[in-house]
Amino acid sequence: MAKLTVEDLQLEGKKVLMRVDFNVPIKDGVIGNDNRIVAALPTIKYVIEHGGRAILLSHLGRVKKEEDKPGLSMRPVAERLSNLLNKPVTFVPTTEGKQLEDAIAKLQNGQVLVMENTRYEDVEDGEYVKRESGNDPELGKYWASLGDVFVNDAFGTAHRAHASNVGISANMEQAAAGFLMEKEIKFIGGAVDNPAHPFVAILGGAKVSDKIGVIDNLLGKADKVIIGGGMTYTFYAAKGIKIGNSLVEEDKIDLAKEIIEKAGDKLVLPVDSVVAEKFSNDVESKVVENDIPDGYMALDIGPKSVELFKNVLQDAKTVVWNGPMGVFEMSNYAEGTLEIGKFLGTLSDATTIVGGGDSTAAVQQLGVADSLTHISTGGGASLEYLEGKTLPGIAAISEK
Known part of the structure; x- marks a missing residue:
């Protein structure tokens, strides 16, 4: 059976959750190589050009303790993405709660939002709890509630069952492959x-x-x-x-x-x-x-x-x-x-x-x-x- 792709979705006016692979090398807030961001651009552009409201999720590095978080923020990634798209990108420095929900509610057709590193959820009250990387069912359900449809374009994490890919998919009526994922399935598969x-x-x-x-x-x-x-x-x-x-x-x-x-x-x-x-x-x-x-x-x-x-x-x-x-x-x-x-x-x-x-x-x-x-x-x-x-x-x- 062939997989559903982003081209099969009705996107106009929809809140489109997108799992992307923005796990890029960052040192002192500077991105060393942006190939993975560039690779996701065709799918992102397709979504916003077809009137979707793109809500992007990605992990970045490994967050095992509270001190890891500042150096592994998605903020520099959102800024680079804004430059590559040549349009504003909203960055939300959290993965849950009112601030994120309000920002998503304000999104207009064709706009892009990047939320904070999904692996921030792996540390809670100083403890390494692995909510994201352990595919916590409540977390996947929560993230799924933020959108109308789900597009997975992150082949780099396809071998892992995480809340931000498998967890969201389990709670959505439609989960589709982005162009990058579709290419990986076509060529490697x-x-x-x-x-x-x-x-x-x-x-x-x-x-x-x-x-x-x-x-x-x-x-x-x-x-x-x-x-x-x-x-x-x-x-x-x-x-x-x-x-x-x-x-x-x-x-x-x-x-x-x-x-x-x-x-x-x-x-x-x-x-x-x-x-x-x-x-x-x-x-x-x-x-x-x-x-x-x-x-x-x-x-x-x-x-x-x-x-x-x-x-x-x-x-x-x-x-x-x-x-x-x-x-x-x-x-x-x-x-x-x-x-x-x-x-x-x-x-x-x-x-x-x-x-x-x-x-x-x-x-x-x-x-x-x-x-x-x-x-x-x-x-x-x-x-x-x-x-x-x-x-x-x-x-x-x-x-x-």
Whole structure:
């Protein structure tokens, strides 16, 4: 069944509750990166252009004690949103009560209101009570009472059952997906459920344990699964290849052996590595094939691995990439990640989907983001979706 979307709703004159993902980096009241705010603009604009009164809810960071609140206020976010929309945005510094209710009552068609960080509700009288993140039924019911319809555009929290997504949905006659959520369902859900073949998954990052569910699920769906990043060396250890001082999860070596046996030639591992004696950008590095010398650690894939991966990818019709190929934050070990990102930008006949902070940063740094089909806004949500899990935030959206 297809999900209800914002385009299916009658918006004129309606109070439209919108769960957005404005969980942006803020330091000393200054927003470091506003990509998530920008990503929500199409849905917000659609609502207000169609006469809706937009009431935006989002969490920001983790609020575990009273002292966390001042640094995690949504006020700077509301100000940035106002600049991006080029129109006033009402900010209400609370999540419950008369001040919020009065402000909503004053909203006119086409106006926007941002309420305070939903996770302020997780701390009450100095205690960490997790009302929002614990999906308190009364809180979800209260927030639902503030609007006429509900639009969920926050894929980044879709893997969590919170009061501001699942709780509101449970108390609304109609819960619809925003444009951003709709894209995530279409592309990531489509890649998992009905990909065009050849389908190639690229999985990087430090730990096998973080990606085991994804690897297991995708081995049953993909034609090839490329492995990069630190978790490579747990697979190396499982194959009896020397890993020097490289990152390894000793307790996952047997699991890696099982994956190798199950995968057969579907699993593609690096054939060379960039290694150094220290986890540092300031030491000499070198490229070695297969065995990592004693005293060295692998910090990126090498040039032969890049070429191998490109050969696997060149005929792909669907590509999903999650996780870096090396220690991307250090320039000496970013080459593998950057080369893969650059190559994906050339695959004009493929559906290319990127998720995860470092891989997303890589394609943005390269300026190839616009040539890819979809850049996911969800880290944990993308991973769980790729695992084939049912995401509570998506399940709570009404069917058409």
